[in-house]
Amino acid sequence: MNPARRTTAAAAATVVLATAGTLLSTAPASAAVSCASPVFKRQFFANTSFSGTAKRTDCDTVIDQTWGTNAPATGLPKDNFTVRWTVTRDFGSGGPFTFAASTQDGIRVYLDGSRKVDLWKNVSTTAKKTVDLTVPAGRHTLRIDYVNWTGAANVKFTYTPRTSATVDKVKPLAPTGAKATYDTTTGKAKLTWAKSPELDLADYRVYRRLKDTSTWKRLTTTTATSYTDTPPPTGQTYYYEIRAADRAGNESTGTADQPVSTPDRTPPATPSGVAATSAQPGIKVSWNAVPGATEYLVHRRWEWDGEDPVVRVAKVTATSWLDTTARENLEYSYWVTAVDTVGNASAKSPGVYVARGDWAPSAPIGVTATTTSGGVALTWKPATTPVTEDLSRFRIYRNGRFVEELRAGQTSYTDSNVRHSTSYAFTVTAVDTLGQESAPSAPATGTAPPTGLAPAAVSGLSGAMDGYDIELRWQRSAEEDIDRYVIHRGKLVDGVWEYEEWSEVLSHWQDGPTMYYSHEIYDLQGADVRWAVVAEDSAGNSLPLSGEDFSYVTVTEPVAPPEETW
Structure with missing residues (x-):
């Protein structure tokens, strides 16, 4: 539920607020507001006939508002006003729903223009009404009109599916976007599908059968939209399908069959000549080519006490790989495995040991400079490679001159000490706890606004x-x-x-x-x-x-x- 927010005159553009998972967009009457389904678009009118231009438009996730004897929003009267909520959404397979409304004074609820609830009277106590109806499958538009003539104002409306097995006999729609991929290295089949639009969805059910058979085996019941299976590595083909189930126990038909074929296993030779050297931006691992291999798996272990696990960190087609995730001031061992065209993997190569040095961090990335009323607003991101565990701070430079230093957790800064309508080149550097400073980031050009900033420093003092x-x-x-x-x-x-x-x-x-x-x-x-x-x-x-x-x-x-x- 979103109360209308009072905004200052400076809020001429759309304001978007995210609070506790609720999206609230407000805009003046002249601005267009778009609310993502299933969020309602809400309009306030300073009359009881919804006439003229709305005084205020915003987005509302829940219709549950008590204004009492106060005005619902700045610019509206406390009596004789109306509010309209609208949303168009996908109801999936539809089915039985309950529309519940309570109000003081009046409320009308429409489904695709057809009135379903009609409580339209000036009352001194809250009136309530509940309607059971069937919503057809597909996309439909809900419109909720509310009026307050005099006195206290409150309104609440919900629409919920009826999930009793004796009432709901409508099967959910079959999931869409089903896809199966098979990883020959791990022998796992990854199944993914699109989220169902069903409002009463309970879960998804994943089934598998062997090709040329008709018996389906249920593998799992899940609320996620993906599942990883390990089919028997028999060299045979398996089919998967996903079905949706609602809270009344109705199960949909299955998706189109998704085939997965398991391969044979004949591993190539073990890689030789494995070497590892530490530099910036990471540890370079190289090895000799293996006949018949189409890709290589690189494995790594952190050498703290020799008991840490060996984990796979890369899959490449070349005969070298740069590990930009290795941490500084730590020691590692690397192994390489060769993989052929059908996914057969060799034994791991003999391990090689290397110590990672302490290097200056990499320059920040994604630097942007945007003109704002307060100056030039900068944003950036820490470099994703190599990993810098001891990143301490960022330094801002304007036209090569130091401007400000920020702690590592800050990734934005507004430079207000700029001249009106003047363009500047901004760069950002990263600094670690040892004081090692990165190279400058790629420059970002920003222009100060034409008005509204502090005057420039006096000259010739x-x-x-x-x-x-x-x-x-x-x-x-x-x-x-x-x-x-x-x-x-x-x-x-x-x-x-x-x-x-x-x-x-x-x-x-x-x-x-x-x-x-x-x-x-x-x-x-x-x-x-x-x-x-x-x-x-x-x-x-x-x-x-x-x-x-x-x-x-x-x-x-x-x-x-x-x-x-x-």
Whole structure:
């Protein structure tokens, strides 16, 4: 159940929220909303006749709402409003269903335009109605209309299959998309099929029979859409079919027969010359070609205490393989098996031992740069190869200049310290706990939005002490909406610069390309002090006093004179 959400004026585009498995999409009346079946499309009207354009449209997974005496959503009245839910979905084989409605004030339920529930009256207590009906097979459209004239508002509607064996005599539809594949290496048959649209599905049943026989053997009952079987390796052909069963015990017809043939076994020779070397991005395993072999299986064991299992890690057609999943600072042994055209596998080769070194991580992948109202939004993914167990952080670079450092779990960043309508090339690097930094990622170009960002750092800032006065000069910003320049004074505290707002210069107080500020200092430090000048636009946007993107000068203040000389 999704209550209508109140959104700010900034939410002009569609908003998608995922909460506790419920999808809620909201949009203004002018925007198109698409809700994936079986989610309802919900429309709010500020009248009792569903006339005009809906005031609000969103998606609702469950119709179960109590608004009380409040308005159902921003922009709607608390009385005399209507709500319409619609969904078109596949009912599979159809069958007996129960439609249950409760409401205050009115509700009407339609199936393919035919009215099935009609409670349409201004009431002071909740009215209820339950209808049993048969839904035909296939896709159908449900429409639920709700009206509130006055007083408290609540509505609930459910549609559920009737699963009693005495009522439901409709067989489910046979599963679709059945497919069987056979792995000659493992001797296993993998069966897959599409999910059934039946609303009262109980499970799937997998059957097998030997070719040229008529007896089916049930292998399993499962709620999954796949099953792995190991048919007898007799060189014969077996057929599989899948059937669906509903909660009333009705079983569908079977899918089309899916054949699997088991092969003979004559293994090729064992591979020789197996070698393994550690490099970046992984451990390279190589061996000599085996006559008659069409592919090779590579096996690996982590050499911790010699008791870990040997596992298969690759199947290749070449005579070498790069293991990019091997972890750094660990030791491994490798074996290779040859496989012929019908899947017969040789014995494992003698094992070879290799130690994996510690290498710098690989560069992040999938870097994107997107223009947003807040700047340029970056996203990326850690490299999938090689595996870096000690990945510590990511570093962001703009046009080759360091911008920000993030912890390893973060894979997005918005750069707001950019100039309006200016394009930049962004790269990301990965750093491990030893400080080893990867090569830069492939660059991603992003353009800052034309408006809405903080003004750029002032240019040409210079400053010096004139006796006990600080004098600052800088170039007037070319941005037309600059309202003022804020002067900050920074002191070094425990190795960190801490700033306080000192004064301001209104942009219209001075003429010419150069701005000027002078002020007598009373709490002289007798040490290095930073003076920063930050431009602020009419919307109050300004650069933060963090990083090094704002403009500042460092001056050495004189020692304060005795108090009587002031």
